Amino acid sequence: MLSYKRTTLHLTEKQTTDNKTYVNLVEHCLKTESYYFSTTYDLTHSLQRLSNTSSDFVSMPLHERADSRFTWNGHILKELTQQPELHRFCLPVLHGFICITPSLINNKSFDHILISRRCVLRVGTRFWVRGIDTEGQVANFVETEQILEYEKVRCSYVQTRGSIPIFWSQRPNLKYKPKIKINAANYPEVFQRHFDNQVYNYGEQVIVNLVNQAGSEGLLEKSFSQFITNSQNKKMRYEYFDFHHECGNTGLRWDRLSILMERLEDDIRRQNYFMMQKDGTVLSQQVGIFRTNCIDCLDRTNVVQSLIAKVVLQNQLTKLGILDQGQQIKDCKTFNYTYNNDWADNADVMSKQYAGTGALKTDITRQGKRTKYGLLMDGWNSLIRYFKNNFSDGFRQDSMDLFLGNYIVEENEGVVRPSPLQSERDWKFYAIPVIFVIATAMCLICILIPDENISTQLMYILFWGTASFLSLAAIYIFGSEFVDTPKLVHSKDLSTSNFYDAVKTTKTS
Incomplete structure (x- = not known):
């Protein structure tokens, strides 16, 4: 991956942090198996589709005749494909098997x-x-x-x-x-x-x-x-x-x-x-x-x-x-x-x-x-x-959205307009797990370290055990607060009204 900027000194401290995250997102997407390309064969079309084409179609560069539905590097090729002398470097990439x-x-x-x-x-x-x-x-x-x-x-x-x-x-x-x-x-x-x-x-x-x-x-x-x-x-x-x-x-x-x-x-x-x-x-x-x-x-x-x-x-x-x-x-x-x-x-x-x-x-x-x-x-x-669906798929979703161009990073992001990467978690995300860890640790200490007064020890075990159970139950009840959520495109549910507006807009256009 080649940077088109010679320096990042013009970026603010927050922008520099965000930039590293965006680079990590792109690298994460590219590390997913399995990507394929061919210098001679059009992998994006079936044999039957290829047989129903004209000689003019066959003479076109691979990136121009590739099926856009299955071209995973279509977004990042846009600028290169505008320059005919670079067409030989523009190979469509397939993702699949x-x-x-x-x-x-x-x-x-x-x-x-x-x-x-x-x-x-x-x-x-x-x-x-x-x-x-x-x-x-x-x-x-x-x-x-x-x-x-x-x-x-x-x-x-x-x-x-x-x-x-x-x-x-x-x-x-x-x-x-x-x-x-x-x-x-x-x-x-x-x-x-x-x-x-x-x-x-x-x-x-x-x-x-x-x-x-x-x-x-x-x-x-x-x-x-x-x-x-x-x-x-x-x-x-x-x-x-x-x-x-x-x-x-x-x-x-x-x-x-x-x-x-x-x-x-x-x-x-x-x-x-x-x-x-x-x-x-x-x-x-x-x-x-x-x-x-x-x-x-x-x-x-x-x-x-x-x-x-x-x-x-x-x-x-x-x-x-x-x-x-x-x-x-x-x-x-x-x-x-x-x-x-x-x-x-x-x-x-x-x-x-x-x-x-x-x-x-x-x-x-x-x-x-x-x-x-x-x-x-x-x-x-x-x-x-x-575990992956709950604790890592938000990052993975963002990596695909960024790579495919579903989200475009703007030049002034983090200065003129806020960065979506800087979204803050609800207080429950920080408070409840801390309570659970402390309560569980105290419960184990009370179990492992004997007390002269057994009734007092049992009372402490019951108290901290109950606190552990209640905090764990709270984590389960507010489960959506603790999962890894996407930040770029799919950060929120679409409500019925949003669906309705989107469908109306699509019909009108």
Whole structure:
């Protein structure tokens, strides 16, 4: 990172401190795995989109023809791209996951390629960015393309994932599962805008919803299904499957996912897949897509996406003659292991980028069953997620917002206008933890150091123990005061009135 200023001596002491924080934010964003670039291939477009382009498009510089939805350095390239002599230095950067795995079945060599592209339009962390915005963009939107290359023949299949496209939030507050808040107002135009964009980009939509039917997730499911029922778009089909109810929270009945796959058989067949010969002749095109989601669009979503992709890959391998008629991928143990691990690695990376830890339920993807080690790792990752989502995701959210240009640091910040980094905490943030530490320490001292009068000692233990309990309860009650909150963009909840004003403004413009 090169500074365009020769000195920082003109900055005030507070500005210097803020400047260090901003540099740390940028470095934190860049340290997140996994960024990719290519000097020759356009990673931001699927094979099918690239095949439908003109010669003029292919001759354009990579940064000009890249899909802006998946270009993570689009903001920082703006000034460089205005100077044609610098275009050769302007390579679009993709954030997501890529693996290229040389594989062998029946002595026939081919490449199995997996590319996941994270969208920049509503990016963020697990709890701070949920649902949809007024532009119709959803949180954690990822396009995943599976490519098969055999003797220069290429096959491609694309799926997407994205948060439930209604206005909802789930702010961290020290509880393991914060309460989900659904905006009561009805904004069908924003919902419709999202799916109009999806149909335009991908064709027919088969929406696979995997959230729980009970609790607050159930309320989201009802709202989602109601929007789809009321929608006038005929290129949408809704398929609901309560993953946890059908398979059990521990996944002991994972084989029941076959129920869902049977329901999707006709859709997989109808959607088809993209296939291109080595001379560039297109033999078939994908005409629809599966848009899958659970509550986070991570663990359950990845399991189902991998199963759908395996059915499609089975058809492609058979058509190319790599698999014999009647032969199954699961019968090819070496490749089946490779395939499962590619998708499990994809799940881990997607989860780290959104939730901060590796994915849950990857033992189902890797081994096709629930294991004791898998359950143990899920517990560990859930614990790490809890701490990261509550105590470090505010900083991580700010790092992405700064890097992507959602927040611009102004020259006079900290002098003419206040810096958002200088926001002060409520008194409870400082007072209650101090009371808890002192009370707990005094309680331990009273327990460890004996007193001649046992009744007096018990009274002190009871007093300081009660103080410890009450202060801990206060921390839990005022949990939102103690979490790490973003300071740049997502510092406050959007109220119903703010949503209404934003939607009205969007409609007017």
